[in-house]
Amino acid sequence: MKKLILESLGKSQHRGLNFRDMLYNNEARAFFFQVVTFVLVIGLFYTAIGNLFHNIEERGINTGFTFLKNRAGFDILPFLGNYVVDYTPESSNFSVFYVGLINTLIVAFVGIILSTLIGLFIGIARLSSNYLVAKLAGAYIELFRNIPILLQILFWYNLFINLFPHPKQSFAFFDIMFLNQRGLYLPRPIPEEGFSVVALSLIVGIIAAYFVKKHFKKKHDLTGVYTSTWPFSVGLILGLPVLVFLALGSPLQFDIAVLGKFNLRGGMNVVPEFLALTFALSVYTATYIAEAIRSGIEAVDKGQKEAAAAIGLTPTQSLKLVILPQALRVAIPPTINQYLNLTKNSSLATAIGYPELMSAFGGTVLNQVGQAVEILAMAMLVYLVISLFISILLNYVNKKMAIQGR
Amino acid sequence: MPVFDQQETRKPPVSQIGAVVWLKTNLFSSWINSILTFASLYLLYIMIPPLLNWMIFDASFSFGTVNFFGFEIKFSEEMATNDNCGRVGACWPYIYEKLYMYTYGFYPRTETWRPNTVFVLTGLLFVIIPLVKNYKYKNRVTLSLIIFYPLISYVLIAGGFGILAPVPTDQWGGLLLTLIIASVGIIVSFPIGVLLALGRQSNLRIIKLFSTLFIEFIRAVPLITILFMASFVLPLFLESGNYFDKLLRALIGIALFQAAYFAEVVRGGLQAIPRGQYEAADAIGLSYFQKNVLIILPQALKISIPNIVGSSISLFKDTTLVLIIGLFDMLAMVNLTSNDPYWLGREPEGFVFVTMVMWAILYTMSRYSRKLELRFNTENKN
Numbered sequence: 001m002k003k004l005i006l007e008s009l010g011k012s013q014h015r016g017l018n019f020r021d022m023l024y025n026n027e028a029r030a031f032f033f034q035v036v037t038f039v040l041v042i043g044l045f046y047t048a049i050g051n052l053f054h055n056i057e058e059r060g061i062n063t064g065f066t067f068l069k070n071r072a073g074f075d076i077l078p079f080l081g082n083y084v085v086d087y088t089p090e091s092s093n094f095s096v097f098y099v100g101l102i103n104t105l106i107v108a109f110v111g112i113i114l115s116t117l118i119g120l121f122i123g124i125a126r127l128s129s130n131y132l133v134a135k136l137a138g139a140y141i142e143l144f145r146n147i148p149i150l151l152q153i154l155f156w157y158n159l160f161i162n163l164f165p166h167p168k169q170s171f172a173f174f175d176i177m178f179l180n181q182r183g184l185y186l187p188r189p190i191p192e193e194g195f196s197v198v199a200l201s202l203i204v205g206i207i208a209a210y211f212v213k214k215h216f217k218k219k220h221d222l223t224g225v226y227t228s229t230w231p232f233s234v235g236l237i238l239g240l241p242v243l244v245f246l247a248l249g250s251p252l253q254f255d256i257a258v259l260g261k262f263n264l265r266g267g268m269n270v271v272p273e274f275l276a277l278t279f280a281l282s283v284y285t286a287t288y289i290a291e292a293i294r295s296g297i298e299a300v301d302k303g304q305k306e307a308a309a310a311i312g313l314t315p316t317q318s319l320k321l322v323i324l325p326q327a328l329r330v331a332i333p334p335t336i337n338q339y340l341n342l343t344k345n346s347s348l349a350t351a352i353g354y355p356e357l358m359s360a361f362g363g364t365v366l367n368q369v370g371q372a373v374e375i376l377a378m379a380m381l382v383y384l385v386i387s388l389f390i391s392i393l394l395n396y397v398n399k400k401m402a403i404q405g406r
Numbered sequence: 407m408p409v410f411d412q413q414e415t416r417k418p419p420v421s422q423i424g425a426v427v428w429l430k431t432n433l434f435s436s437w438i439n440s441i442l443t444f445a446s447l448y449l450l451y452i453m454i455p456p457l458l459n460w461m462i463f464d465a466s467f468s469f470g471t472v473n474f475f476g477f478e479i480k481f482s483e484e485m486a487t488n489d490n491c492g493r494v495g496a497c498w499p500y501i502y503e504k505l506y507m508y509t510y511g512f513y514p515r516t517e518t519w520r521p522n523t524v525f526v527l528t529g530l531l532f533v534i535i536p537l538v539k540n541y542k543y544k545n546r547v548t549l550s551l552i553i554f555y556p557l558i559s560y561v562l563i564a565g566g567f568g569i570l571a572p573v574p575t576d577q578w579g580g581l582l583l584t585l586i587i588a589s590v591g592i593i594v595s596f597p598i599g600v601l602l603a604l605g606r607q608s609n610l611r612i613i614k615l616f617s618t619l620f621i622e623f624i625r626a627v628p629l630i631t632i633l634f635m636a637s638f639v640l641p642l643f644l645e646s647g648n649y650f651d652k653l654l655r656a657l658i659g660i661a662l663f664q665a666a667y668f669a670e671v672v673r674g675g676l677q678a679i680p681r682g683q684y685e686a687a688d689a690i691g692l693s694y695f696q697k698n699v700l701i702i703l704p705q706a707l708k709i710s711i712p713n714i715v716g717s718s719i720s721l722f723k724d725t726t727l728v729l730i731i732g733l734f735d736m737l738a739m740v741n742l743t744s745n746d747p748y749w750l751g752r753e754p755e756g757f758v759f760v761t762m763v764m765w766a767i768l769y770t771m772s773r774y775s776r777k778l779e780l781r782f783n784t785e786n787k788n
Contacts, residue, residue: 034612041616048643055642130439131432132446146768147761148723151737155757162754344628350730358630372638380627380635387626 052373067369068094074364076355079271080106093365100357101382107278107356108343108386114282115342116335119289126294137290145287150348152284157276157352164272178257178267184275187254188268194251198244205240209233273354277346285342289335296331297323329401333394340390344383357382461758464495469502488749500752501759504743508759511579511734517571520562521582528585531555556593575653579734581763583653587660587725587735592718594661599668600707604698606669607676617669624666629724633659637731656728664721671717675710676702712782715775719768726764736760 022028056063072093076082081099085091125137144152161181165171170180178185209232216227245251257267300323308318347358362379366372421427433443470485471478491497501508510521531551538544563586566572578586605617624632636659641649649655679702687697707714729738740756743749 030610034610037610037616038612047645051645052639052642128442129432129435130442130446133442136446136449142769142772143765146765146772148726148737148764148768150726150729151757151761151764154737154740155761158753158757347628347630348727348730350630358628358634362631362634366634366638372634373642376631376635376639380631383627383631384623 056373061370063371063374065374067371067374068092068097070369072096072365072368074368076360077271077273077353078269079103079274079355081355081360093361093369096365097357097361097378100355100360100362103354103360104343104346104356104382107274107281107346107349107354108339110278111281111285111342111346112339114278115285115289115338118282118286119335120293121290122286123290123293123297126290127297141287141290144283147284149280149284149345150351152280153277153348154351156280157273160272160276176256181272182269183272184270185257185267186270187256190253190255192251192253194248197248198241198251201244202237202241205236205238208240209236212236271354273349273352276352277349277354281342281345284345285338288338288341292331292334292338293327296327296329299330300326325401329403332397332401336390336394336397340387343386343390347383460495462495464492466491466495466497466499469499472502488752496755496758497749497752498755500749500755503749504739504746504756507580507743508736508739508763509580510582511739512577513579513582514571514573514577517565517573520565520570520573524559524562527555527559556590575651578653580739581736583728583733584722584725584735587653587657587728587733588718588722590657591660591664591721591725594657595664595668595721596714598661598665600672600703602665602669603672603676606673621666621669624663625670629660629663629727630730632663633727633731635659636662652731653733656731656733660721660724660728663724664717667717667720668714671710671713672706674713675706675708678709679705709782712775712779715771715778719771719775722768722771736763 053063069092071089072091072095073089075089076087076096076099081087081102084102085095085099087095087099122137122140125133126141128134128137164179164181167180167182170178170185172178176187212232213229216229220226255267257269304322304326305318308322309315313321346356347362349356350359350363353359357379362375366375369375434440466486468482468484468486468491470482471480473479485503486497486499488497488500491499506515506518510518513521534551535548538547541547561567561570563578563582564573564575602617602621605613606621608614608617633656636655637652640655640658644650683701683705684697687701692700726735726737728735729741734742737760740753740760744751744753744756
């Protein structure tokens with residue numbers, strides 16, 4: 001009987017190794033294909049790396065990371081990175097990397113904040129009941145989304161350096177901030193003795209506010225008595241540092257830019273390259289964030305709002321407890337993805353010479369040293385780490401926001 | 407017996423229709439809305455009139471005599487020069503003079519008919535494909551078009567065959583180059599992307615690992631690093647170690663980059679196919695190849711068409727990046743032409759012109775993608 005069944009299934013009865021069996025055996029095939037791919041990929045890598053070493057040797061290019069210790073020997077457009085690292089042309093190539101990294105991160109940081117604000121504003125305006133406002137927001141999205149980001153960066157950069165006045169005729173805002181062709185001049189804060197105490201009190205305030213909030217939430221859970229906590233939060237987070245600041249006799253001075261003979265002196269100069277880059281990136285990324293926020297708000301069913309009203313929640317409570325948690329669940333993941341895109345797009349600063357990672361390190365150092373493999377690997381590694389960090393953040397947010405089944 | 411006269415249909419009440427009511431409900435429904443309306447109007451007032459003045463009313467249109475498909479159109483006695491063009495408004499004669507550069511780059515002026523033929527062929531392609539939709543041999547026609555269209559285009563543009571004089575790639579430029587990079591990027595990267603997507607969804611561990619690594623690595627780094635890699639490092643990986651054609655290097659970089667993005671789009675489509683389809687294909691004894699080509703991919707690709715178009719739009723936007731590695735696409739032409747000593751200080755015109763062209767192309771593509779999305783969205787809407 002068993003033999004009959006096996007024969008009807010087309011399987012041969014004997015168990016020994018049979019080539020025909022092997023050929024039609026799924027596991028054997030899978031194994032075979034994987035081995036072939038493995039050998040091909042590794043072979044490709046092996047040949048490529050072999051050729052690489054051969055070619056590098058033939059051309060007399062150095063290998064290894066010793067170039068990082070060598071003198072850089074070029075000037076970098078003075079911006080935040082330079083101030084932090086205290087960069088001079090005598091500094092090493094590694095400090096160029098460091099300067100570039102800091103400049104990339106500051107663009108990403110400012111860009112993320114600005115684009116979120118613009119995106120939030122446009123996304124809400126897009127859903128406004130006001131016809132004109134909604135249409136204008138729509139026009140904004142359609143306009144800036146469909147222009148390549150590099151074109152926008154170059155456009156704004158050109159506009160800034162051509163339209164802004166000569167330093168002698170700077171736009172002045174209350175004689176504190178100045179705007180001209182060479183960028184924006186902000187007051188430079190100079191912390192004096194005791195300022196660290198103010199910073200410390202801010203941290204203490206934030207921690208205290210957290211515990212106050214936790215305490216009243218517990219009270220609400222236990223007794224049902226709701227206490228509004230925002231006065232405590234404002235008092236602790238803002239009031240405490242301000243009090244300490246005043247008590248210590250204002251330990252912070254500002255160095256305000258002064259108009260010299262040809263140029264403004266002092267202050268903190270925000271170069272036009274940074275302004276153009278951040279502005280273009282924020283305006284461009286904001287269109288995507290606005291769309292994400294709009295789809296998030298639209299994704300919440302109308303019934304949710306009605307149900308919240310029916311169980312007696314106030315409009316604020318309904319927004320805070322019912323609408324926003326659901327809207328944000330849809331809106332936040334694409335928004336975080338856009339943050340990553342913004343960070344990656346900041347590398348386009350190469351085109352206008354803002355000294356971020358790909359421009360200062362991947363551009364100038366690469367041209368001087370010629371060790372493309374090492375330099376590009378380092379730059380790519382930075383972007384890989386940033387993107388890894390953002391995807392960890394994304395996973396965390398997704399987990400936190402997932403609908404909790406019971 | 408009472409007789410009822412048929413009365414005329416009454417007009418809707420004045421308080422519910424008409425422009426005034428529309429204004430009231432849409433623009434002035436509350437005082438906040440009124441403030442917003444006036445703020446928006448003010449915004450438009452400070453932006454639109456200066457822009458129109460610059461672009462049209464104060465601008466110079468002294469093109470001289472223009473030959474438009476054999477018709478002589480006379481705009482002015484002679485073409486404006488940089489000095490008499492004015493600085494208040496835009497100087498469009500500058501764009502007119504540089505139009506060739508923006509369109510073809512340094513392509514030899516005597517050979518313009520070749521790229522033009524390709525442009526016409528491309529236009530024809532968009533006419534032919536919908537026409538043969540119901541034709542018996544539409545698959546064969548489409549397949550032969552897919553094979554022959556790039557071939558003919560390449561032969562025409564690159565030349566080097568028979569009477570066609572060869573035109574080296576460093577003379578290609580402008581919009582022509584932008585379109586070449588975008589279309590080659592899409593055509594080459596798509597099959598690679600599909601293979602990578604299948605690899606990532608495969609049960610074979612090693613193939614899955616390699617595909618995932620490749621996709622995630624490429625998607626984590628900016629395109630510039632890939633272009634630099636392709637430009638500086640790729641030649642060193644090859645046995646000869648010679649720096650081969652710059653355009654080809656850029657194309658390899660862009661195709662690999664785009665393949666990773668297409669792979670993710672197609673994977674989304676693959677994941678949306680119900681398990682039953684895979685099981686049914688297995689049950690009737692199809693091989694892996696048959697299963698994917700006949701059952702899974704046709705369905706998966708169809709639902710990912712809107713995202714494929716969306717990804718292609720991104721690629722089109724990204725083609726501008728090639729200017730950083732020294733190719734002269736349309737955007738690079740703005741910088742290049744503004745260095746002309748006879749036309750100094752005309753960058754704004756160049757930027758505005760390129761912006762308008764790029765925007766028009768991208769906006770059309772995004773509208774098309776939206777239309778596709780609506781057509782393929784068979785989900786019930788409530």
